[in-house]
Structures are given as C-alpha cells and as structure tokens.
Amino acid sequence: MADYLLAGGSVLTRDGLVEANVQVGNGTIEAIGADARSGEVIDCAGLIIGPGLVDLHAHLREPGQEWKEDIGSASRAAVAGGFTAILAMPNTAPPTDAGHLARYISDRGTEVGLCEIVPTGCITKSMEGQRLAHLDELSDAGVTVFTDDGASVADAGLLRRAMEYVAERGGLISQHAEDPGLADGGHMHEGTVSSWLGMRALPSEAETTIVARDLALAEMTGCRYHVAHVSAAATVGLIAAAKQNGLPVTAEVAPHHLFFTEEAVRTMNPVYKMYPPLRSEADAEAMRAALESGVIDAVATDHAPHAAHEKDVPFEEAPRGVIGLETAFAAVRTSTRLDPAAIFDRMSVRPARIAGLSRHGRIPATGVAANLAVVDMDEQWTPTKFESKSANSPFAGVRLTGRPKYTFFEGALVWRDQEAGQ
Amino acid sequence: MSFLDIEGHDRTDLEATLDLADEFIEVLRRPIPRVPALQGKTIAHIFYEASTRTRLSFERAAKALSADVMNFAPSGSSVSKGESLKDTVLTLRAMGPDLMVVRHGAAGAPHRVAAWTGLPVINAGDGAHQHPTQALADSLTIRTRFGKLDGLRVGIIGDIRHSRVARSNVAAFTALGAEVVLVAPRTLLPVSSAEWPVTMSESLDEIIEDLDVVYLLRIQVERGGACVFPSLTEYVSRFGLTSRRFSAMNPEAVVMHPGPMNRGIEIADSIADDERALVLDQVSNGVAVRMAVLFRLLGGDRNG
Structure with a gap:
C-alpha cells in the first residue's frame, strides 16, 4: 500500500494540466492516472498538483538571531507557503563564510526534516567586502550560490576574483545590487513620495549601476551571475540585453515588488521598509511584465523576519526586510497574469535549475521525487497569522487569491492547510 | 485629533x-x-x-x-x-x-x-x-504684514531638500493662496518634485525683484556645505541675501528666516536687523x- 493517493485534482505534467490521481509512496511519485490506486486519500478536488516551490532567497536567522526566526520556524513557514526547498542567505551571525558553517545549516535543515534547507555562502570573509571567503570549503560543503546579500560587493576587483574562482567551481554569484554611494544611507525609493516626506532615499540607479558593472565582469570571467531581488525597470533592460548577448545571467524578483509601490510608504509604516525599496508603479509593472516574459526567471521571497519590537519604531530607524514565505504564492497569483504552469515555472522549475537542485522543481512524473505543492488557484483569503516567528508582513490584512493547501516533502505530507479537506 | x-x-x-x-x-x-x-x-x-x-x-x-x-x-x-x-x-x-x-x-x-x-x-x-507650527507662525507673520497671503510671491531660498521648514511652509503658503518659488543650487533643490506645488529657480538674481517675501533657510555651516556645494563663499555669492540683492528687492518686500541665522552667510549682517526683516515677529x-x-x-x- 502506498502512502498517499492525491485524488480528484489536476496535475501539472509536461502535457499541461491533466485531471488525474497521483500515488505517492517511498518518497516518490509512484503513479499518475489510472495506475494510481492506493494510499490514504487526500482530497484534491479543485486543486492543482505541481512541483514544490523553491525559494532562492530567504533569511533564516539561525545561527545568531533566533529570536527573529530559526531553521525550525522558517521550515514551517516554508512548507506552509508550498516550498520544499529554500536557500538560506549567509548573513547570519556568524556569516556563512566557511565550510563548517554551511554544513551546520544543512544539517539543521535535515534534523528539522520539513523541507530542504540549502545553504548559500558569503563571497567575502565576514561579508566585509575586503577578502574572499573560504570559497573552496564552501563549495566542498555543497554550496553553489555565493552572495554577500544585504550589501553589494562594492570592490569590482574583488568581485572579479570571486567570479573567476566561482566560475571554475561551476557556482553562481548572486548580487544584492546597491551602490553604497548612491544609496546614501537611504530608507526608501527616491521618487515623488520620498521627496515630499523628506526621507533620505535610494535612487533606482543604485541598483542599475551595479548590475551594469557586474554584467561586464560576468562577460569578462564567464561566471554565472544572478541578480537578486530586481526592483528597477532599468535593470530589466540590462538583464534582457545581457541574455540576448548570451551571457549566463539570471534574475529574481520579490513578491512585494510585484504587489506594492512607494505609495505604501506614505503611511510611514515600517512594514513597508525593505531593500531594495518599493519603487514606482512603472517599476512594479516592469517587474510583472519581466516575470511574465521570463526575462526575470524566478520569484524569490527575500523572507526577512524581524521581531515586533524591532520593527515597531519610526520608519527611518527600522531594520530592513519583510517576511514572505507564506504569502509568496498568493502574492504572485494575485498580482500577475501568470497561468498555473507559468507560476510553477517561475517559483519552482527555474529556481531549482538556477540553484542546481536535482530533487526539486521537477514536473510531476512517475519516479520523480515527491516534492509537491498542492494549491488552490482561486481561494480568497486574508493572511493574519504566520508560522514564522515574526509577523512583519506587508500582506497581513490584505485580501489575496490563491493558497497552498498541501505540501509533500520527499513523499511525506509536511503541511496541510487547516481548512483543507474538511 | x-x-x-x-x-x-x-x-x-x-x-x-x-x-x-x-x-x-x-x-x-x-x-x-x-x-x-x-x-x-x-x-x-x-x-x-x-x-x-x-x-x-x-x-x-x-x-x-x-x-x-x-x-x-x-x-x-x-x-x-x-x-x-x-x-x-x-x-x-x-x-x-x-x-x-x-x-x-x-x-x-x-x-x-x-x-x-x-x-x-x-x-x-x-x-x-x-515642522507645521513653524509654518503657522510664518503664515501668521506674512498675513499680519500683508493682510493676506493670496497672490503673494514667496521665495524660499537655501537647503530645501533637507528642510522640514521648507516642506511645511510650501504646504501652508500655497494652501493659503500664495505662490512659492524655490531657489537653490540644484543639489539643494528637491528631486522628483512633481508633487511640489511650486516653481524652481537656480538664480536668485533673476527673480529677487518679483518676490514679496524672501524666506531664507539656514545653511548647515557645521557641515561646511560638504558634498552639496563646493564652498560657502560660492553659496553666498549666488544665494546669500547681500546688501546688493536687498536693494534689488521690491521696497514693500520683507525678509524672513526661521532661525538660528548664520549672519554673513545666508543673510548679510545689516539686513538681519533691518525693519523689513521679520525674524523676531516670527518668534x-x-x-x-x-x-x-x-x-x-x-x-x-x-x-x-
């Protein structure tokens, strides 16, 4: 007897959506369609069964800041959001700049056992932008994505050397593009809203100038280059041109940049403070269009938990970042015109390929690892409570469409929405 | 409330x-x-x-x-x-x-x-x-002098980009019917200013005779103008209210400043004490x- 029979739903297959039952057992998809006959029945009527989502960009806060989040609570938030693999950003305390630190994170993920926790590694030691991190050790520990996320590698010479090293190892450099001089300690997007609020602000060019420079370095070194959380319309143009020229370039966008704009900051509520900042309506529309056209490859949450007391301060004093794992699917479904297959492509297939995760982002088929997200494309709901330890979400209280209902990790049912199947 | x-x-x-x-x-x-x-x-x-x-x-x-x-x-x-x-x-x-x-x-x-x-x-x-109560104090000062703000031309001169006084005064003066023109080097004018109900100028000499109120903002001398203009001397030569510029003003026009003043920088020493400088009325x-x-x-x- 198999473990589960996902019954009555539509399965995303290579031939598109097909109404079929799915039999899950021994950690894999054992059968789809007429051969799927046994297992505990999971009622999937009206739901879509697709590959588990993959997040290229999450801050798990462990080790060092466990009051904000830990690998256990982040794993719960991930599976509640339909994710079966998430990349842990290296800006922990200490930062993940050596092999044993990366191993600790993946081991803790295994111990929790709800989803795959994939460590990323720093580009520079202690993320200080001065010397290379232990790239060899990190690579030996299985790290493929290198980033100093939270800050740009400002020194172009240092980044060049990192790219040469990482290219040789087949890895990927992911850049948080933010020129420190142009960013000027800003708190929000430089535009009409910041102008009138009198807030120090980051222009879009803080992002685009770094991306333009880095694309030249990617061409020079042949290193795979990934733009983290694209926010500015002009950056999309640079990425599109680079792709056309055949550069090994990919990019991600965060759900909040698809959904909100600088207008939200008029409230001066710190729940709208993140880096890169919420930009103009034209930028948000460019993000949606680029995700739809595929110029931007992936959605990545930039999940960044902060405790209530840290975030409930004046806007200019608030720490950067918002949580996103539990609302990402709904935010994408609500704000874009992507069809179900395209949503799974941008939130699972492509991010898994970018990070080199062979067990995730696989279109369901017999024999494939049972890492699955079962979603309701049309359910309307309003997020209020979170599995994350933190609740700093701009989506709290916002009416959204689309909701993950069940998540399977290596064949185990690791998440069941409370209202599902009742 | x-x-x-x-x-x-x-x-x-x-x-x-x-x-x-x-x-x-x-x-x-x-x-x-x-x-x-x-x-x-x-x-x-x-x-x-x-x-x-x-x-x-x-x-x-x-x-x-x-x-x-x-x-x-x-x-x-x-x-x-x-x-x-x-x-x-x-x-x-x-x-x-x-x-x-x-x-x-x-x-x-x-x-x-x-x-x-x-x-x-x-x-x-x-x-x-x-700084909304400053804006009310300044509005009252202008209203007391001219009877109303309607139709007056107010020039606000100085570090507008970093000034809360400028933001609240622009809102108050325009709500009460005045026209506002902002005058500063480009590095001190607001960026992305589409929502500002004002006109802007980078030349005080070009517009000074058209103003009813010359409202000077404090220049942060302690920053020495670092990064926003090349030198204080250059600032004074282009935007300081010198005696020459004071003489070019309409004889009915007044001078205002929210304080504290940098005498000799945004305002010439003698003008600060002139009857047409309303600084103490503002207080x-x-x-x-x-x-x-x-x-x-x-x-x-x-x-x-």
Missing part, C-alpha cells in the same frame, strides 16, 4: 487657527499675559533633538494657557540605557499627560507616537519631513500659533 502635518488641514481650518492666534497675540500683550483656558491640563514635551527656541516657545504657549508642562529629553534618561521610543512614550503616557509635543530626527516619529499612545500629538519637527507669532493649536486640540473653553 493631532497636528502632525500641514496637508491634513484645509484652508478654512488653517485660517481658523491663525484667527485664534490673532486673539492670543492680544492676550500676550496684556499686563498679565495668561488665561486659564487649559488649567488642569498637562502637556508632555518630548524632544529627541536639541531645540531651544521651539521647546521654549511651546513652553511659553502652554503656560500662557495655564497648562502644566512635563519636559523630557533623551540624554541622561532611560533612552541612554536603550529604551525604545515606544516604551518611552507609553511610560510618559502612564503619567497622565493630555497631549504630547514631539520632536524627533526620524520622519513620521510623531505619527507613530500618536498611534501608540492614542493621545493628541503636535509635531514639533520630524526629520526633514514637517513672537510662534508662541501665539502654538497657543492656538494647543487650545484647539485640547478643546479649551474660550470664555474661561
């Missing part, structure tokens, strides 16, 4: 406050310049940024209305032990004030305080965002408008 920024108030409302301030000017001229309007009320002054004139002006206003005042400044307080703004204002609220006057270096801090405490809050300056009117705002927020009894 709070008084957090000028935009939250329409022309009728701003004029009602100015009319009331006119009445309080009369009170302030009495032999015993005090009315019992807010007797029994307590006002907490919470100043996270150094301030002498604004704090004293609020204190004078509160006392002229017979209110009690609690003063809070972060140095030497529990803030230096790491207490958050939220905890600080909740602690102060527990001591029972009826209203809080808040100055803070971060834009929007007074708005947060109002949300946290549920008390009426007056914004006494938040970052580079707003006196500041007390009257703060009385009016306090009175209106605390529902004082007009006949008390």
Whole structure:
C-alpha cells in the first residue's frame, strides 16, 4: 500500500494540466492516472498538483538571531507557503563564510526534516567586502550560490576574483545590487513620495549601476551571475540585453515588488521598509511584465523576519526586510497574469535549475521525487497569522487569491492547510 | 485629533487657527499675559533633538494657557540605557499627560507616537519631513504684514531638500493662496518634485525683484556645505541675501528666516536687523500659533 493517493485534482505534467490521481509512496511519485490506486486519500478536488516551490532567497536567522526566526520556524513557514526547498542567505551571525558553517545549516535543515534547507555562502570573509571567503570549503560543503546579500560587493576587483574562482567551481554569484554611494544611507525609493516626506532615499540607479558593472565582469570571467531581488525597470533592460548577448545571467524578483509601490510608504509604516525599496508603479509593472516574459526567471521571497519590537519604531530607524514565505504564492497569483504552469515555472522549475537542485522543481512524473505543492488557484483569503516567528508582513490584512493547501516533502505530507479537506 | 502635518488641514481650518492666534497675540500683550483656558491640563514635551527656541516657545504657549508642562529629553534618561521610543512614550503616557509635543530626527516619529499612545500629538519637527507650527507662525507673520497671503510671491531660498521648514511652509503658503518659488543650487533643490506645488529657480538674481517675501533657510555651516556645494563663499555669492540683492528687492518686500541665522552667510549682517526683516515677529507669532493649536486640540473653553 502506498502512502498517499492525491485524488480528484489536476496535475501539472509536461502535457499541461491533466485531471488525474497521483500515488505517492517511498518518497516518490509512484503513479499518475489510472495506475494510481492506493494510499490514504487526500482530497484534491479543485486543486492543482505541481512541483514544490523553491525559494532562492530567504533569511533564516539561525545561527545568531533566533529570536527573529530559526531553521525550525522558517521550515514551517516554508512548507506552509508550498516550498520544499529554500536557500538560506549567509548573513547570519556568524556569516556563512566557511565550510563548517554551511554544513551546520544543512544539517539543521535535515534534523528539522520539513523541507530542504540549502545553504548559500558569503563571497567575502565576514561579508566585509575586503577578502574572499573560504570559497573552496564552501563549495566542498555543497554550496553553489555565493552572495554577500544585504550589501553589494562594492570592490569590482574583488568581485572579479570571486567570479573567476566561482566560475571554475561551476557556482553562481548572486548580487544584492546597491551602490553604497548612491544609496546614501537611504530608507526608501527616491521618487515623488520620498521627496515630499523628506526621507533620505535610494535612487533606482543604485541598483542599475551595479548590475551594469557586474554584467561586464560576468562577460569578462564567464561566471554565472544572478541578480537578486530586481526592483528597477532599468535593470530589466540590462538583464534582457545581457541574455540576448548570451551571457549566463539570471534574475529574481520579490513578491512585494510585484504587489506594492512607494505609495505604501506614505503611511510611514515600517512594514513597508525593505531593500531594495518599493519603487514606482512603472517599476512594479516592469517587474510583472519581466516575470511574465521570463526575462526575470524566478520569484524569490527575500523572507526577512524581524521581531515586533524591532520593527515597531519610526520608519527611518527600522531594520530592513519583510517576511514572505507564506504569502509568496498568493502574492504572485494575485498580482500577475501568470497561468498555473507559468507560476510553477517561475517559483519552482527555474529556481531549482538556477540553484542546481536535482530533487526539486521537477514536473510531476512517475519516479520523480515527491516534492509537491498542492494549491488552490482561486481561494480568497486574508493572511493574519504566520508560522514564522515574526509577523512583519506587508500582506497581513490584505485580501489575496490563491493558497497552498498541501505540501509533500520527499513523499511525506509536511503541511496541510487547516481548512483543507474538511 | 493631532497636528502632525500641514496637508491634513484645509484652508478654512488653517485660517481658523491663525484667527485664534490673532486673539492670543492680544492676550500676550496684556499686563498679565495668561488665561486659564487649559488649567488642569498637562502637556508632555518630548524632544529627541536639541531645540531651544521651539521647546521654549511651546513652553511659553502652554503656560500662557495655564497648562502644566512635563519636559523630557533623551540624554541622561532611560533612552541612554536603550529604551525604545515606544516604551518611552507609553511610560510618559502612564503619567497622565493630555497631549504630547514631539520632536524627533526620524520622519513620521510623531505619527507613530500618536498611534501608540492614542493621545493628541503636535509635531514639533520630524526629520526633514514637517515642522507645521513653524509654518503657522510664518503664515501668521506674512498675513499680519500683508493682510493676506493670496497672490503673494514667496521665495524660499537655501537647503530645501533637507528642510522640514521648507516642506511645511510650501504646504501652508500655497494652501493659503500664495505662490512659492524655490531657489537653490540644484543639489539643494528637491528631486522628483512633481508633487511640489511650486516653481524652481537656480538664480536668485533673476527673480529677487518679483518676490514679496524672501524666506531664507539656514545653511548647515557645521557641515561646511560638504558634498552639496563646493564652498560657502560660492553659496553666498549666488544665494546669500547681500546688501546688493536687498536693494534689488521690491521696497514693500520683507525678509524672513526661521532661525538660528548664520549672519554673513545666508543673510548679510545689516539686513538681519533691518525693519523689513521679520525674524523676531516670527518668534513672537510662534508662541501665539502654538497657543492656538494647543487650545484647539485640547478643546479649551474660550470664555474661561
């Protein structure tokens, strides 16, 4: 007897959506369609069964800041959001700049056992932008994505050397593009809203100038280059041109940049403070269009938990970042015109390929690892409570469409929405 | 109800406050310049940024209305032990004030305080965002001199980009019918200024004769103009109100400055003391408008 029979739903297959039952057992998809006959029945009527989502960009806060989040609570938030693999950003305390630190994170993920926790590694030691991190050790520990996320590698010479090293190892450099001089300690997007609020602000060019420079370095070194959380319309143009020229370039966008704009900051509520900042309506529309056209490859949450007391301060004093794992699917479904297959492509297939995760982002088929997200494309709901330890979400209280209902990790049912199947 | 920024108030409302301030000017001229309007009320002054004139002006206003005042400044307080703004204002609220006057270096801090405490809050300056009672004092000063603001041309000259006084004054002057032109080197003019109801100029000489009010902002000499203009000398030569430029002004036009002034930089020494420089009127009117705002927020009894 198999473990589960996902019954009555539509399965995303290579031939598109097909109404079929799915039999899950021994950690894999054992059968789809007429051969799927046994297992505990999971009622999937009206739901879509697709590959588990993959997040290229999450801050798990462990080790060092466990009051904000830990690998256990982040794993719960991930599976509640339909994710079966998430990349842990290296800006922990200490930062993940050596092999044993990366191993600790993946081991803790295994111990929790709800989803795959994939460590990323720093580009520079202690993320200080001065010397290379232990790239060899990190690579030996299985790290493929290198980033100093939270800050740009400002020194172009240092980044060049990192790219040469990482290219040789087949890895990927992911850049948080933010020129420190142009960013000027800003708190929000430089535009009409910041102008009138009198807030120090980051222009879009803080992002685009770094991306333009880095694309030249990617061409020079042949290193795979990934733009983290694209926010500015002009950056999309640079990425599109680079792709056309055949550069090994990919990019991600965060759900909040698809959904909100600088207008939200008029409230001066710190729940709208993140880096890169919420930009103009034209930028948000460019993000949606680029995700739809595929110029931007992936959605990545930039999940960044902060405790209530840290975030409930004046806007200019608030720490950067918002949580996103539990609302990402709904935010994408609500704000874009992507069809179900395209949503799974941008939130699972492509991010898994970018990070080199062979067990995730696989279109369901017999024999494939049972890492699955079962979603309701049309359910309307309003997020209020979170599995994350933190609740700093701009989506709290916002009416959204689309909701993950069940998540399977290596064949185990690791998440069941409370209202599902009742 | 709070008084957090000028935009939250329409022309009728701003004029009602100015009319009331006119009445309080009369009170302030009495032999015993005090009315019992807010007797029994307590006002907490919470100043996270150094301030002498604004704090004293609020204190004078509160006392002229017979209110009690609690003063809070972060140095030497529990803030230096790491207490958050939220905890600080909740602690102060527990001591029972009826209203809080808040100055803070971060834009929007007074708005947060109002949300946290549920008390009426007056914004006494938040970052580079707003300083609305200064705008009322300046509006009253202009109205007293010219009878109205309608149709007047006000030039605001100086570091507009980083100035809360500029932002609240632009909102107030235009709401009351004046035209505003901003004059500064480009590095001190606001960027992305589509929402500013103003025109802009990079030449004071070109427009000075058309102005009814020459409103000078303080240049932060302590920063030496670092990174925003090449040198103070260059600034003065292009944007300082020199004697030559003063002579070019319309004879009816006046000079204003929110203080503290840098004599010899944004304003020539002799002009600062001229009869047409209304700097001290702005200060006196500041007390009257703060009385009016306090009175209106605390529902004082007009006949008390």
